[in-house]
Amino acid sequence: MTKIGLVDLHLGNIASVESFCLQFSPNVCKVSEENWQHELYDLLIIPGVGSYDAGVKSLTPNLYKCIFAHINAERKVIGICLGMQLLCKNSKEGILDGLAVFDTEVFSFSDFKEKLNIGWRYVDFVDNEYLNTIPQKYYFVHNYFVPKSSYTFILGKNGVMDFSAGLRLGNVYGLQFHPEKSHQFGKNLIQRIINEK
Amino acid sequence: MRSNYRDIDPPTRLILGLLLRGRSAINSIKFKEAEYLGDPINLIRIFSEKNCSEGAILSKSAGQVGIEYSVLESIARVARFPLSYGGGIRSLSDIDRVISIGYEKVILSGDLTKGLVAPAVTKYGSSAIVACLNVKSNWLGRLSLYENKLEHNINDLREAIKYCQELGVGEIIINSVEDDGCLSGLNEKIIKISDEFMNSMNLIYYGGVRDFDDVVSATSAGYSGVCASSFLTFLGDEKGILPTYPREKIG
Numbered sequence: 001m002t003k004i005g006l007v008d009l010h011l012g013n014i015a016s017v018e019s020f021c022l023q024f025s026p027n028v029c030k031v032s033e034e035n036w037q038h039e040l041y042d043l044l045i046i047p048g049v050g051s052y053d054a055g056v057k058s059l060t061p062n063l064y065k066c067i068f069a070h071i072n073a074e075r076k077v078i079g080i081c082l083g084m085q086l087l088c089k090n091s092k093e094g095i096l097d098g099l100a101v102f103d104t105e106v107f108s109f110s111d112f113k114e115k116l117n118i119g120w121r122y123v124d125f126v127d128n129e130y131l132n133t134i135p136q137k138y139y140f141v142h143n144y145f146v147p148k149s150s151y152t153f154i155l156g157k158n159g160v161m162d163f164s165a166g167l168r169l170g171n172v173y174g175l176q177f178h179p180e181k182s183h184q185f186g187k188n189l190i191q192r193i194i195n196e197k
Numbered sequence: 198m199r200s201n202y203r204d205i206d207p208p209t210r211l212i213l214g215l216l217l218r219g220r221s222a223i224n225s226i227k228f229k230e231a232e233y234l235g236d237p238i239n240l241i242r243i244f245s246e247k248n249c250s251e252g253a254i255l256s257k258s259a260g261q262v263g264i265e266y267s268v269l270e271s272i273a274r275v276a277r278f279p280l281s282y283g284g285g286i287r288s289l290s291d292i293d294r295v296i297s298i299g300y301e302k303v304i305l306s307g308d309l310t311k312g313l314v315a316p317a318v319t320k321y322g323s324s325a326i327v328a329c330l331n332v333k334s335n336w337l338g339r340l341s342l343y344e345n346k347l348e349h350n351i352n353d354l355r356e357a358i359k360y361c362q363e364l365g366v367g368e369i370i371i372n373s374v375e376d377d378g379c380l381s382g383l384n385e386k387i388i389k390i391s392d393e394f395m396n397s398m399n400l401i402y403y404g405g406v407r408d409f410d411d412v413v414s415a416t417s418a419g420y421s422g423v424c425a426s427s428f429l430t431f432l433g434d435e436k437g438i439l440p441t442y443p444r445e446k447i448g
Contacts, residue, residue, distance in 0.1 A: 011320075142322075
């Protein structure tokens with residue numbers, strides 16, 4: 001049975017993510033600064049709705065250790081929305097440094113004269129075979145984005161700009177969209193990640 | 198890499214607007230008469246099964262009696278689509294609580310002040326903060342805010358949109374009071390407003406939407422989304438309550 005840990009940053013919609021995760025396993029635990037006892041989960045999820053610096057400040061010492069313990073043990077880690085951006089080096093939204101798992105920066109759509117990216121969007125998987133039996137669409141709500149890079153495994157588009165809708169480095173994934181709010185599409189993707197060897 | 202088939206790209210954004218009075222779902226007409234629709238949790242469960250793509254929960258009573266967090270939490274638990282909530286939000290701790298129980302965005306209308314919006318944007322980012330401007334034509338025929346004036350005595354709709362942009366909200370719902378619950382079609386004056394702002398702000402049209410053609414028309418005119426209540430909850434001239442949501446065509 002997959003054990004899923006949810007990093008509780010006290011910032012964002014953790015209740016929705018918890019309810020979503022219960023579809024995959026009844027064994028879902030919130031991980032907080034106070035309760036992490038060096039346990040490793042099969043899948044660790046970093047959810048988040050919020051600004052960059054508020055997110056970085058929420059990464060208290062035990063949560064920081066917890067995330068890197070999972071990465072070092074090659075357990076699967078998924079950052080969602082702000083959670084993905086926190087896995088990057090830094091962001092134009094704030095002045096604090098992120099976790100730098102992905103050696104890339106987070107930029108603002110506003111600086112490129114694009115509006116916020118809100119709503120459902122079709123995406124493209126760089127590996128055409130990944131999930132592309134039918135077009136996949138997910139729910140996005142963000143003003144900051146990670147440009148396309150070697151980490152990009154899902155490509156999104158806002159206006160005329162391509163951006164990374166999904167990042168991957170080994171077992172660490174970043175998803176800019178909200179799989180927990182993306183109907184069957186979100187569920188299929190997370191199930192695919194859980195099933196990966 | 199691009200897939201061969203996509204219906205509409207990006208998918209048309211149709212948002213379910215669900216009004217609450219206390220613990221009940223209601224439908225209002227021109228912001229006044231209210232008709233009981235049913236249990237909001239049950240309605241949201243039905244809309245989830247119909248693959249509704251997005252919802253806005255708006256409380257008509259929270260301003261007077263406080264936010265019904267237990268109902269909101271139950272709604273969030275059964276919803277399988279993104280939710281925003283508006284009504285009775287007066288402080289950052291209200292916003293914290295609404296987002297923590299499962300809402301992606303909060304909608305501010307009566308309390309669109311710098312004192313509340315600025316710290317909320319700092320904490321959650323502009324994408325989580327939505328303004329709702331309730332508008333009506335004044336005696337000169339100009340679109341102006343209904344009931345609430347914004348800070349600096351702003352009452353004109355265009356000025357209000359600019360003010361909300363400066364505050365840093367991520368999107369703005371423009372809600373037509375005169376068309377609320379009437380299934381009367383789009384308000385052309387409000388539709389035209391998007392010409393000035395479509396390149397700089399996400400605007401959501403709300404009020405009078407009677408069918409999917411209206412949704413497409415508003416989107417074609419530059420609105421990034423359309424919110425609808427009666428269109429998605431009533432069927433036929435007798436207005437029988439039947440939650441519906443167009444399939445296939447939208448995200």
